[in-house]
Amino acid sequence: LALTWIAVTPSVDHLGALYAAVFVAGLARGFADPAASAFEAQVVPRELYVNASTWSGSVWQATSILGPALGGVIYAGWGAAAAYGWVAGLLALSGLSMALIRPKPLPVVSHTESIWSSIAAGVRYVWHHQVLLGSMALDLFAVLFGGAVALLPIFASDILRVGPSGLGLLAAAPAVGALASMLWTARRPPVRHAGRLLLTAVAGFGLAMLVFAWSRVFWLSLAALAVSGLCDGLSVVIRETILRLHSPDALRGRIAAVSWIFIGSSNEIGAFESGLAAGWLGPVPAVWLGGLVTLLVVAVTAVAAPELRALHLDPAAPAPAAGPAAEPG
Numbered sequence: 001l002a003l004t005w006i007a008v009t010p011s012v013d014h015l016g017a018l019y020a021a022v023f024v025a026g027l028a029r030g031f032a033d034p035a036a037s038a039f040e041a042q043v044v045p046r047e048l049y050v051n052a053s054t055w056s057g058s059v060w061q062a063t064s065i066l067g068p069a070l071g072g073v074i075y076a077g078w079g080a081a082a083a084y085g086w087v088a089g090l091l092a093l094s095g096l097s098m099a100l101i102r103p104k105p106l107p108v109v110s111h112t113e114s115i116w117s118s119i120a121a122g123v124r125y126v127w128h129h130q131v132l133l134g135s136m137a138l139d140l141f142a143v144l145f146g147g148a149v150a151l152l153p154i155f156a157s158d159i160l161r162v163g164p165s166g167l168g169l170l171a172a173a174p175a176v177g178a179l180a181s182m183l184w185t186a187r188r189p190p191v192r193h194a195g196r197l198l199l200t201a202v203a204g205f206g207l208a209m210l211v212f213a214w215s216r217v218f219w220l221s222l223a224a225l226a227v228s229g230l231c232d233g234l235s236v237v238i239r240e241t242i243l244r245l246h247s248p249d250a251l252r253g254r255i256a257a258v259s260w261i262f263i264g265s266s267n268e269i270g271a272f273e274s275g276l277a278a279g280w281l282g283p284v285p286a287v288w289l290g291g292l293v294t295l296l297v298v299a300v301t302a303v304a305a306p307e308l309r310a311l312h313l314d315p316a317a318p319a320p321a322a323g324p325a326a327e328p329g
Contacts, residue, residue: 001088007081030260037256041244043101050189050313053240057233058182065175122254132246132255134305135198135239136262138297142202142235143270145293148209148225149174150271154283160218173222177229178236185237195311198238199302204231206294213288241313 002021006014044052075083126132148155149171156167190197208228215221247255277286302309 001084004081004084004088007079007084030257033260034253034257037243037259038253039098041247041249041252044244046245049244050191050237050241051186053237053244054182054186054189057236057240058179058186061175061179061182061233065172065179118254119257122251122258125248125251126255126258129246130305130307131195131242131311134301134308135242136259138198138202138301139235139239140262141297142205142294143232144273145270145290145297147270147274147290148212148228148287150274151278151283151287154278155212155221159283160216160221162218166218169222170225173225174229174232177226177231178233179229180226181230181233182237185234189313190234190238190241191313194238194241194313195308198235198311199298199309201231201235201238203295203298204228205235206291206298209291209294210288213284213291238313242311245313 002017002024006017006021040052040056041049071083071087074086126136152170153167156162156164156170160166160170162170205228208224208231212221212224212228215224243256243259274286274290277289280286281289
């Protein structure tokens with residue numbers, strides 16, 4: 001709603017108001033995303049966690065493709081205020097839909113610990129849980145160093161020379177690949193050898209980035225980005241399922257908050273790192289060096305986290321207990 005007001009008020013300081021709106025939205029996401037992860041676990045039965053992860057990821061990827069396209073159509077036809085108003089309406093509808101879900105039993109939470117002890121409990125549990133820490137670290141470092149999304153405009157204009165229409169296709173290719181992998185995993189959930197599949201998927205992401213960096217052929221670059229999305233989609237499904245299956249109910253929200261710190265670091269800070277590396281080294285070396293770092297991270301994780309490497313996802317297994325690592329110290 002604030003963005004809609006900014007769009008229809010010509011006298012307002014647009015730049016400052018936009019930064020303020022984005023800052024408030026970031027604060028809201030910081031609370032909403034971990035809460036949503038914990039809420040999903042209360043709504044979805046444990047035996048359906050794997051399948052729920054694939055469908056949740058598939059819907060997210062589909063809307064990440066359709067949303068910008070629909071927003072562009074509304075913006076072109078009716079202006080920015082209409083586009084922002086449409087988004088506000090959809091958010092209100094989603095909030096109403098969640099409010100209509102019947103309350104679910106909540107785990108007993110201690111109210112005697114301080115906020116810092118509460119935060120430390122989630123961090124401590126992740127730190128002592130090799131599977132959780134390994135899967136989060138893989139995502140953090142792979143996307144932090146290996147991602148190329150922030151540099152796509154440079155590749156489209158200066159390297160591949162395909163213009164705005166080519167940039168649109170390049171930007172859509174990873175989402176298309178991710179959607180394809182998630183639809184496939186919805187029919188064939190990655191339960192057996194999930195740890196090996198996760199390591200293989202992240203390694204495939206790194207190799208795809210190497211091909212994209214060295215390609216000078218548009219269709220090959222598109223294929224490399226689609227493969228990167230395919231691998232990333234598979235890793236997302238496995239990582240989300242690990243988060244659901246390996247989080248005790250009493251710590252689920254706090255562990256989800258730690259996970260979202262990793263995700264936010266890998267995406268937003270990764271884009272910042274890509275820009276710095278491209279400025280220092282050039283866009284092509286920045287991407288292929290990132291791909292090499294991703295492969296190195298996979299190798300180190302495979303050696304340092306044998307529990308993750310040998311992981312099988314079993315939805316029928318009992319939920320883990322919080323354990324002593326989660327107790328306030």
